[in-house]
Amino acid sequence: MTTPLLEVENLTKYFTLNDDIVSRIAGKSRTLKAVDDISFSINAGETLGLVGESGCGKSTTGRLITRLIEPTSGAIRIGGEDLLAFDRPRMMAARKQMQLVFQDPYSSLNPRKTIMQILGRPLEIHEPATSWRDRRERVLELLNLVGLGREHIDRYPHEFSGGQRQRIAIARALAVNPALVIGDEPVSALDVSVQAQILNLFRELQERLQLTYLFIAHDLSVIRHISDRVAVMYVGKIVETGPVSDIFAAPLHPYTRALMAAVPEADPDMPAPKLMLQGEVATPIDPPPGCRLCRRCPIATPNCETDPPPLREVAPAHFVACHNL
Amino acid sequence: MMGNTPQGGIENIVADTALSIQDLTVRFHLKRGILTAVDHISFDIARGETFGLVGESGSGKTVTARAIMRLLPTPPAEIASGRVVLDDQSVYDLSSEELRAIRGRKIAMVFQEPMSALNPVFTVGAQMTDVLRTNLKMSRAEARERAVELLQLVGIPSAGSRLGSYVHEFSGGMRQRVMLAMALSCNPGFLIADEPTTALDVTIQATILELIDSMIHRLGMSLLFITHNLGVVAHSCDRIGVMYASHLVETGTTRAIFANPQHPYTVGLLESIPRLADQKRYLTPIPGTVCNMLEPPQGCKFHPRCPHAMDVCREQAPPLREVAPGHLAACHLHAMATV
Numbered sequence: 001m002t003t004p005l006l007e008v009e010n011l012t013k014y015f016t017l018n019d020d021i022v023s024r025i026a027g028k029s030r031t032l033k034a035v036d037d038i039s040f041s042i043n044a045g046e047t048l049g050l051v052g053e054s055g056c057g058k059s060t061t062g063r064l065i066t067r068l069i070e071p072t073s074g075a076i077r078i079g080g081e082d083l084l085a086f087d088r089p090r091m092m093a094a095r096k097q098m099q100l101v102f103q104d105p106y107s108s109l110n111p112r113k114t115i116m117q118i119l120g121r122p123l124e125i126h127e128p129a130t131s132w133r134d135r136r137e138r139v140l141e142l143l144n145l146v147g148l149g150r151e152h153i154d155r156y157p158h159e160f161s162g163g164q165r166q167r168i169a170i171a172r173a174l175a176v177n178p179a180l181v182i183g184d185e186p187v188s189a190l191d192v193s194v195q196a197q198i199l200n201l202f203r204e205l206q207e208r209l210q211l212t213y214l215f216i217a218h219d220l221s222v223i224r225h226i227s228d229r230v231a232v233m234y235v236g237k238i239v240e241t242g243p244v245s246d247i248f249a250a251p252l253h254p255y256t257r258a259l260m261a262a263v264p265e266a267d268p269d270m271p272a273p274k275l276m277l278q279g280e281v282a283t284p285i286d287p288p289p290g291c292r293l294c295r296r297c298p299i300a301t302p303n304c305e306t307d308p309p310p311l312r313e314v315a316p317a318h319f320v321a322c323h324n325l
Numbered sequence: 326m327m328g329n330t331p332q333g334g335i336e337n338i339v340a341d342t343a344l345s346i347q348d349l350t351v352r353f354h355l356k357r358g359i360l361t362a363v364d365h366i367s368f369d370i371a372r373g374e375t376f377g378l379v380g381e382s383g384s385g386k387t388v389t390a391r392a393i394m395r396l397l398p399t400p401p402a403e404i405a406s407g408r409v410v411l412d413d414q415s416v417y418d419l420s421s422e423e424l425r426a427i428r429g430r431k432i433a434m435v436f437q438e439p440m441s442a443l444n445p446v447f448t449v450g451a452q453m454t455d456v457l458r459t460n461l462k463m464s465r466a467e468a469r470e471r472a473v474e475l476l477q478l479v480g481i482p483s484a485g486s487r488l489g490s491y492v493h494e495f496s497g498g499m500r501q502r503v504m505l506a507m508a509l510s511c512n513p514g515f516l517i518a519d520e521p522t523t524a525l526d527v528t529i530q531a532t533i534l535e536l537i538d539s540m541i542h543r544l545g546m547s548l549l550f551i552t553h554n555l556g557v558v559a560h561s562c563d564r565i566g567v568m569y570a571s572h573l574v575e576t577g578t579t580r581a582i583f584a585n586p587q588h589p590y591t592v593g594l595l596e597s598i599p600r601l602a603d604q605k606r607y608l609t610p611i612p613g614t615v616c617n618m619l620e621p622p623q624g625c626k627f628h629p630r631c632p633h634a635m636d637v638c639r640e641q642a643p644p645l646r647e648v649a650p651g652h653l654a655a656c657h658l659h660a661m662a663t664v
Contacts, residue, residue, distance in 0.1 A: 053526035161614040191381035191553065196597035196610030203607060218526065225599035225608065248601060262531035264556035266598050268579050272560040273531040280496055281526070 003080045004041035005212045006065070006098075006180055011038050011074035013060055017285065032285050034060045036236035037074070039311075042229075044179065047206065047213040049227030049244070051220060053259075053281060056233040058216045062184045065214070066098055067091060078180070096126050099173035103185035105165030109157040115143070115168060116153050122175040142171040145208075146201060163194035170201065174209070182214045187222060199226060220263050224248050229317075232256045235284050235292040238311065242318030252320045254297050291323070299324045342410075343515055343547040344370045344393065344432075349407035351385075351392050354400055358619045362388040364571040365406065367645075370564075372514075375541060375548040377562030377579070379555060381594075383615060384568040386551045390517050393549070394434055395424060411515065429460050433508035435537075437520035439500035443492045449476075449503050450488030453510060460511045475506040479536060498529035502536065509540060516541065519551045534561055555598060559583060567591050570616055570626035573645065577652035587654035589631045625657065633658055 015032040023029050035057040042048045050058045064071045067083065076083040078097060086094055099122075102108040109118055119139045123130055130138070140150055146167040157165055166186060173181055183202070187195045199222065205211060215226050223230060224244060231241040232255065240253040251257045258276035265271075277296040288294065294304040304323055311319040351363040363385045370376045378386045391397050393409050395416055409416040411432055419427065436442040444452055453475065454468035463471065469488070476484035479502040492500060501521060508516060518537060522530040538561055541548050550562055558565055559579060566576040567588065575588040586592045593611035613630040616622055622629055628638040637657050645653040646660065 053528065163614055191615075192555070193381065193594060193597045193611035194614065196599070196608035197612075199599065200607050200610060220527070221599040221601050224601055224604070245604075258528060260601070262527040263601060264531075264534070264554070264560050265601060266555040266559050266583070266595065267600075267602075268559045268583050270559075270602070273527075273534065275528070275531050275535060277528060280498060280529070 002043070005044040005046075005079060006214070007041040007075070007077040007080075008061075008065065009039045009075040009077075011061070011064060011076065012036055012072045013057075013064055013069065014072045030285050033236045033287055034284060035064065035071075036284075036287075038233075038236075038238045040231050040238065040241060042180070042212055042214060044212050045206070045210050046229065047215055047227045049223035049230045050214060050216045050233060051218065051223045051230060051259075052233035053218060055235070055281065055284065057236045057284070058218075058233050059184050061233075062100065062182045062214065062216050065182060066095065066100055068100075092126075096176045097178050098180040098182060099176065099178040101166070101169050101173050101181060101183045101186045103188050105162055105169050105189065106157075108169055109165055109172075111157055114154050114156055115139070118157070118168065119143075119172055119175055122172060126176045138175070142175055145174065145205070146171045161194075162190055163197055166190060166198050167201065170198075170205070174205070177209075178211075180212045180214065182216070184216045185218065186215075188217065188219065195222075202226060220260060232259065235282050235287060237292055237308075237321065239293070239322070240318075240320045241311070242315070246315060246318045252314060252318075252325055253322050254299055255293050291321070341371050342369045343372045343374070343412065344549065345408075345410040346389070346393070347408045347410065349389070349392060349409065350405040351388050351397065352403045352405045354403060355619075360618050361405075361571050361621070362402075362618070363392065366568075366573040367407075368566050368573060368576055370515075370547050370549060372547055373545055374564065375550060375562045377550045377552065377558035377565045378568060379552060379558050379565060380568030381553055381615065383570075383618060385571045386553075386568055387519055389568075390434065390519050390549065390551055393517065394428065394432065395419075396434075429456060429513065430511040431513055432515040432517065433511070433513040434517040434519065435501070435504050435508050435521045437523050439497070439504045440492060442504060443500065443507075445492055448489050448491055449495075450490075453488070453507055456507060456510050471510070472506075475510055476503070478509070479503070479506045479540075480532075481506070497525050498532060501525065501529075501533050505533075505536065505540065509544065512544070513546065515547045515549070517549045517551070520553070521550075522557065523552070523554070530557075537561070555594065567594070570618065570621060572626055572642070572655060574627070574656070575652075575654045576645070577649070577654075581649065581652045585649075585652075587648045587652065587659065588627075588656050589633055589658075590627050591654075593630075625655075 013035040015034055017030045017032055018028050052058050063069045065076055083094060116139055119142055120135045123135050123138060139153060143152055148167055187198050190198060217223050227244045230244050230247045231238045234255045240256045251260050261274040261276050264273045279296045282292050288305060290305045290307050291309050294300045301324055309321045309323045311321045314320050347367050349363055349366050353360045353362055380386050450472055453472040457463045457468040457471055472488060473484045476487060481487055481502055522533050552558055562579050565579050565582045567574050569590045575591050586595055596609040597611055599608055611630050616626055624640045625638045625643055628634040643655045643657045645655045648654050648659050
């Protein structure tokens with residue numbers, strides 16, 4: 001078996017709230033379990049879609065993998081090497097292998113820099129030996145790669161539309177030839193007609209450059225479209241993971257099922273969105289020890305409150321964390 | 326719609342119209358120039374009907390909604406042409422007192438961002454009773470009782486004790502419920518919902534959509550539902566209007582629009598959505614981007630992105646034409662077919 005490009009093991013990030021001395025003495029500190037003991041891996045050339053509702057920890061997961069924030073515990077391995085053991089210079093080098101594309105192309109590009117400066121910057125940092133002329137040549141190549149023209153190189157971000165800005169953000173991520181691209185809701189801010197262009201661009205680039213994607217999104221139809229495998233998160237936990245076709249054809253976890261039933265399909269002949277869960281999303285602050293869904297779950301049993309359900313393999317490569325399946 | 330009027334007379338149709346937008350044009354006078362946000366659009370919404378206005382950002386949907394409520398600040402906005410008729414009253418001919426009497430009682434609005442539409446420094450109860458006491462001249466006790474009733478109606482648990490809560494103490498979905506309760510407080514016959522679920526997660530969206538739907542039917546209201554999400558309108562509206570770059574490009578029943586879209590933009594929009602059901606490797610996007618609204622192209626605004634663009638499209642803006650009973654599209658392709 002080949003080593004996966006990215007392996008995440010028991011990754012955990014807790015944030016302490018009310019962490020001042022008074023609260024600590026009074027015992028009022030609380031723990032927000034943003035990401036709680038999750039494990040997954042992504043093979044080279046594969047797309048893993050990470051899906052869930054706001055606050056489930058999917059963006060935190062993306063940031064932990066790039067070490068933009070430090071995990072509380074767990075292991076992250078890229079190409080078999082332990083990322084968390086890296087010192088600063090080695091981490092810098094490792095970042096060349098994994099690049100992020102953010103949601104909002106209006107705030108992720110510096111408005112005072114030209115496209116040449118924005119796209120040239122990662123090259124200056126990671127390949128300081130390249131001459132200005134070579135860098136410019138490479139930036140032109142990148143623009144061409146993402147479907148922009150040579151004439152765009154000396155313009156500023158405000159001269160571009162949302163979709164074009166997202167192309168620039170993608171070009172910046174690709175500037176250092178990464179193996180892994182983490183997209184954190186990269187198409188959520190775009191209108192559907194432009195969203196389709198950017199999704200196609202992601203796919204095309206993956207085929208041309210053999211990229212590996214971790215694609216974080218809340219939109220199930222986008223996840224369905226782009227992913228090979230899917231991991232569904234709910235309040236800091238992965239509740240179900242498996243091949244995209246399995247998950248969408250036969251979702252098993254009560255949360256996955258509820259999520260899918262709630263999506264309004266753009267077709268009046270399809271069933272209308274249904275409600276399958278009562279109440280609201282549980283809070284990640286001092287959650288109960290058992291399953292995070294237990295209080296909303298239609299098939300919950302008493303042990304769901306107390307025992308955390310482990311991920312079990314129910315079909316080849318299809319894992320579900322539920323006591324009652 | 327004709328079929329619903331037993332006598333079939335024109336008066337009946339007119340009397341059955343809850344809201345009529347006639348040739349409405351809204352311009353904004355900006356430093357950078359004049360921006361036409363809504364360009365000669367007309368549509369009617371019948372009593373008890375739910376009408377979805379869809380389009381991408383900047384297409385003019387929200388400006389239309391605000392123009393109906395007379396909420397646009399003039400200047401910079403200017404109603405350059407047209408009328409808005411609500412229950413036989415021309416909204417722009419009303420005095421400010423008459424307008425106040427209509428807002429809330431005949432027509433109410435639910436906004437996308439409950440956090441910015443509700444007042445953060447007053448309790449929910451104070452805001453709700455304020456509306457009831459001013460508009461319906463209720464006593465303090467009556468208003469309180471009615472507010473509790475309304476919060477129960479929209480499904481807020483332990484409504485009585487939540488009256489003393491502030492907006493930030495509610496979750497996103499609950500805030501939207503509070504907003505809906507406030508909109509419904511004076512029994513309006515017409516509700517405008519401007520992207521009411523856009524900021525919410527899908528499971529919460531489903532609950533709010535179901536709630537709006539049940540309220541509309543229970544209280545016999547008409548609804549103008551504004552959204553960019555075609556999935557949402559597919560399940561919650563009787564009829565749909567599609568806007569592109571300040572124009573209404575197509576209207577028809579929901580079924581007709583989805584099964585048999587007639588405007589190339591609507592066709593493109595429907596094709597560009599990734600769907601849960603069928604799995605294509607590549608999507609079919611609409612090429613290009615929305616035109617700059619300060620310097621829009623001549624003729625049909627969609628022609629630079631349209632796969633069927635002809636010479637006439639570059640010169641003349643196509644009017645809305647009936648392509649099938651009750652189904653209108655603004656496209657020169659249909660003129661060719663009918664001539």
